[in-house]
Amino acid sequence: MELLRNHSLRPYNTLNVDATARYFARIRHVDQIGQALAAAPEAERILVLGGGSNVVFRSDFSGLVLKNEIRGIRIVRSDDAHVWIESRGGEEWQDLVDFSLEHDLGGLENLTRIPGSVGAAPVQNIGAYGVEIKDLLESVEAVDIRSGQVRTFSNSECRFGYRDSIFKHELKGLFFVTGIVIRLARQPEYHIEYGDIRKKLEEYGDQPLSPRLLERAISEIRAVKLPDPRELGNCGSFFKNCIVTPDDFERLRTSYPALPFFREHTGQIKIPSAWLIEQCGWKGWRSGDAAVYPQHALILVNYGAADGEQIYDLSERIIASVRDTFGLVLEREAQII
Numbered sequence: 001m002e003l004l005r006n007h008s009l010r011p012y013n014t015l016n017v018d019a020t021a022r023y024f025a026r027i028r029h030v031d032q033i034g035q036a037l038a039a040a041p042e043a044e045r046i047l048v049l050g051g052g053s054n055v056v057f058r059s060d061f062s063g064l065v066l067k068n069e070i071r072g073i074r075i076v077r078s079d080d081a082h083v084w085i086e087s088r089g090g091e092e093w094q095d096l097v098d099f100s101l102e103h104d105l106g107g108l109e110n111l112t113r114i115p116g117s118v119g120a121a122p123v124q125n126i127g128a129y130g131v132e133i134k135d136l137l138e139s140v141e142a143v144d145i146r147s148g149q150v151r152t153f154s155n156s157e158c159r160f161g162y163r164d165s166i167f168k169h170e171l172k173g174l175f176f177v178t179g180i181v182i183r184l185a186r187q188p189e190y191h192i193e194y195g196d197i198r199k200k201l202e203e204y205g206d207q208p209l210s211p212r213l214l215e216r217a218i219s220e221i222r223a224v225k226l227p228d229p230r231e232l233g234n235c236g237s238f239f240k241n242c243i244v245t246p247d248d249f250e251r252l253r254t255s256y257p258a259l260p261f262f263r264e265h266t267g268q269i270k271i272p273s274a275w276l277i278e279q280c281g282w283k284g285w286r287s288g289d290a291a292v293y294p295q296h297a298l299i300l301v302n303y304g305a306a307d308g309e310q311i312y313d314l315s316e317r318i319i320a321s322v323r324d325t326f327g328l329v330l331e332r333e334a335q336i337i
């Protein structure tokens with residue numbers, strides 16, 4: 001384990017903002033977490049970093065960055081109906097999706113092309129097209145960063161919510177997710193009711209539905225909708241959608257009859273934040289290199305030289321204007337560091 005000092009974080013965040021870490025260590029084995037801490041005893045703040053696709057570095061990071069590079073994907077158990085896969089946290093999420101497809105297993109196809117690492121997936125409870133990691137997750141293995149103790153969290157212990165888990169609350173910054181176990185079905189249940197999936201599948205004619213075909217459809221939809229961070233710095237949806245009570249929703253709808261919404265199974269109403277931001281006139285707005293993506297108002301982009309503070313300021317202005325217009329407070333999905 002090599003401890004790097006004043007290391008640039010630009011290659012390690014998909015927003016492509018410039019910042020440095022006072023200390024930086026690549027973690028390829030669980031034992032190296034303790035070694036890195038011992039090598040940088042004065043580091044008060046610790047940041048576990050995966051693919052950097054959900055972080056905004058507002059300024060240089062004065063602590064120790066632990067870059068998760070613990071690898072390995074394997075089948076650990078199977079029966080007639082299911083297969084259990086263990087993936088170490090430093091694997092690319094997409095490599096796990098590809099592994100499942102190579103083994104003809106269903107479940108992860110809707111979560112294809114989400115950038116980042118496996119270890120970050122339960123932290124954020126990643127989700128797309130009607131599926132969340134919580135629907136498939138059996139357990140999370142994590143190391144208590146300060147004590148070095150390994151702990152296994154069951155699905156319910158992770159207290160998953162919409163882009164939310166215990167790792168963003170009580171245990172925020174305290175655990176390093178070293179691996180997960182997911183349970184996938186041999187006979188998958190398909191989720192094709194979301195967005196343009198059905199329309200896309202129709203383009204393929206009468207090919208039988210399979211995890212691979214659905215994965216292809218979603219990959220193609222995403223490629224058109226979302227900016228590729230290799231070409232344009234971004235961290236995906238910057239804000240969560242708004243969840244409101246039915247009463248609050250009805251009150252808002254009186255003033256805004258065109259307000260789009262989805263009814264959640266909990267009875268709450270989800271309002272697309274992209275619509276709110278667009279109504280406030282932000283879509284395509286640009287100041288210097290910090291901007292709102294012209295094709296999708298939920299995505300903030302860096303055209304090249306924006307720094308984290310400029311992106312953060314833009315997000316503050318958007319939050320203020322949505323609050324003043326609709327009385328709703330947007331919550332950031334991206335983690336501000």
Ligand SMILES: Cc1cc2nc3c(=O)[nH]c(=O)nc-3n(C[C@H](O)[C@H](O)[C@H](O)COP(=O)(O)OP(=O)(O)OC[C@H]3O[C@@H](n4cnc5c(N)ncnc54)[C@H](O)[C@@H]3O)c2cc1C
Nearest residue numbers: 050051052053054055115116117119120126127177235236
């Ligand atoms: C183009 C684009 C599209 C996206 N689409 C989606 C989408 O459809 N659905 C979705 O849910 N998200 C989406 N995202 C957001 C992002 O891909 C996910 O949040 C992803 O899980 C982040 O993984 P990461 O490894 O890059 O995390 P990072 O950005 O490295 O870290 C994110 C947070 O998790 C913490 N963390 C990371 N790894 C660990 C670990 N091993 N242990 C403990 N804490 C850890 C970090 O400290 C940080 O607070 C998108 C992003 C982009 C750029």
